[in-house]
Amino acid sequence: MTGVWIAVLATAAGCYLFKLAGLTVPQRVLASPRVRRFAELVPVALLAALAAVQTATSGQSIDLDPARLAGMAAAVVALLLRAPFLLVIVAAAGTAAALHAAGVS
Amino acid sequence: MPTQSGPATSEPGSAAAESDATPGQARPVRDGIALGLAVGVSGLAFGAAAVSSGLSTWQACALSLLAFTGASQYALAGVIAAGGSLLAGTAGAILLGSRNTLYGLRLSESLRVRGWRRPLAALGVIDETTALTLAQPDPPAARKGFWATFCCLYLTWNLCTLAGALGAGRVGSPQAFGLNVVGPAAFLALIWPRLRAGRTERAVAVAGAIIALGLTPVLPAGVPVILAAVAALGGALATQRSQPAQGSQPAQART
Numbered sequence: 001m002t003g004v005w006i007a008v009l010a011t012a013a014g015c016y017l018f019k020l021a022g023l024t025v026p027q028r029v030l031a032s033p034r035v036r037r038f039a040e041l042v043p044v045a046l047l048a049a050l051a052a053v054q055t056a057t058s059g060q061s062i063d064l065d066p067a068r069l070a071g072m073a074a075a076v077v078a079l080l081l082r083a084p085f086l087l088v089i090v091a092a093a094g095t096a097a098a099l100h101a102a103g104v105s
Numbered sequence: 106m107p108t109q110s111g112p113a114t115s116e117p118g119s120a121a122a123e124s125d126a127t128p129g130q131a132r133p134v135r136d137g138i139a140l141g142l143a144v145g146v147s148g149l150a151f152g153a154a155a156v157s158s159g160l161s162t163w164q165a166c167a168l169s170l171l172a173f174t175g176a177s178q179y180a181l182a183g184v185i186a187a188g189g190s191l192l193a194g195t196a197g198a199i200l201l202g203s204r205n206t207l208y209g210l211r212l213s214e215s216l217r218v219r220g221w222r223r224p225l226a227a228l229g230v231i232d233e234t235t236a237l238t239l240a241q242p243d244p245p246a247a248r249k250g251f252w253a254t255f256c257c258l259y260l261t262w263n264l265c266t267l268a269g270a271l272g273a274g275r276v277g278s279p280q281a282f283g284l285n286v287v288g289p290a291a292f293l294a295l296i297w298p299r300l301r302a303g304r305t306e307r308a309v310a311v312a313g314a315i316i317a318l319g320l321t322p323v324l325p326a327g328v329p330v331i332l333a334a335v336a337a338l339g340g341a342l343a344t345q346r347s348q349p350a351q352g353s354q355p356a357q358a359r360t
Contacts, residue, residue: 006116007191008164012171014199019174020227022209023218037344038359041337043235044306045313046204047296049333050232052287052314056279057321071286072293079297089143092290093283099223102278102352 066104071096133246133262137237137253145232147263150279151288152269157184162270169266173230173259176327177201183326201227201327208235215239215247230254233288234297305340312336 030036053057055072074095078088148169155165158184168178177198184194209230215238218226234254241247277283299306315335320329 004160004185007181007185007195008160008167009171010195011177011198012168014195015172015174015177015202015205016198016228018202019205019209019230020224022206022211022230023213023216023223023227025210027214030210034341037108038337038341039207041306041309041340042204042207042334043211043239044296044299044338045309045333045335045340046207046330047232047236047292048310049313049317049336051175051296053288053317053321053330054292055286056318060322060326062318062321067280067283068286068289071283072289073137075286075290075293079294084272085132085291085294086139088294089139089287089290092286093143093285095282096286097283100283101337 067096067099069101070104110238127315132254133241133250136240137250137255138231138257140237140291141254141257141259142261144291145258145283146284147279147288148177148262148265149177149269151182152271153264154179155182155266156270160185162267166263166267169263172198172202173228173262174202174205175262176330180325180327197325197327201331204209204232204331204334205230208232211235212238212251215241215244216251226251226255229259231258233291234256236292240295240298256314260293269327287327305344309336309340312339316327 006066024068030039055068058065070090077094083091085086149272152162152165155168155178156162160168160250165182168181174180180201181194181198184197209227212230216226229251234251237254238247238251241250270299295311296306300310315338316336317329317333320332324332
């Protein structure tokens with residue numbers, strides 16, 4: 001049990017220090033246009049990757065669950081119709097929940 | 106997809122839109138609270154998963170309180186459940202947290218946190234807060250969005266972790282309420298203004314998604330998402346080569 005506590009606290013400390021490191025980087029590093037452009041594009045790449053992985057995988061395999069895919073399709077439609085943020089989320093969750101209730105997944 | 110030729114500061118249909126009446130006020134806070142509540146509820150699933158992995162209730166809560174980054178927390182719990190090496194499990198979980206460093210790099214300019222606020226803000230640098238912060242049209246709105254999302258998500262995630270660890274997770278599955286698409290739908294909605302802003306952004310997003318999906322079957326969970334940063338690197342280098350003097354960066358990039 002002590003070993004698990006050490007693992008928990010070490011994970012917490014490591015994750016926190018990684019977070020702090022990003023905020024502590026001197027601004028002059030970002031003065032380089034190339035670094036700045038990279039820093040701007042990182043969230044786009046990672047958040048798109050997260051969205052894709054959370055939509056179409058389970059564990060380590062590709063998993064095309066119809067309810068999740070339909071939920072994301074609803075989100076895309078809402079975004080194309082320029083719906084506000086909350087409506088996009090409600091459309092996605094509502095669609096996925098409805099299909100799940102209907103036994104699709 | 107239409108190409109936006111006007112200033113990137115007022116994207117219609119984005120999370121930041123319609124905020125002209127009350128600049129940088131209503132939207133970031135309201136959207137941040139909504140995101141915090143919707144995503145925070147998945148703490149129930151983490152609490153339940155952690156306890157069934159062999160963590161105690163307090164160990165599950167300590168992870169949510171102190172690590173506060175879902176992917177790393179799940180990774181450690183997974184290794185403990187599988188009876189794997191604690192050292193390797195810890196190293197893997199910390200590695201997964203490295204993407205928050207990249208987020209912080211980008212956020213530090215918008216947030217401009219100094220003194221005692223910086224160590225506090227650092228705890229909140231995660232996927233959800235980054236997405237909502239970067240969707241805002243200007244730095245004041247970005248700051249409001251960050252703190253609103255952080256506070257709400259922190260409270261909800263931790264209370265739900267405790268409830269889930271105590272057994273509340275058995276009430277219903279996240280799928281029943283469609284909560285499993287809240288995260289991905291929110292990420293897509295929040296990067297949408299960026300995707301409309303330029304072709305490079307769209308290419309980087311698509312490449313990031315392809316990299317992550319392609320590597321998922323061959324690498325441990327979480328690692329493919331970090332490697333999607335290669336797409337951002339490619340995008341940055343490509344931009345430099347084709348437009349050496351690109352001056353029209355999206356709103357908050359200017360100092």
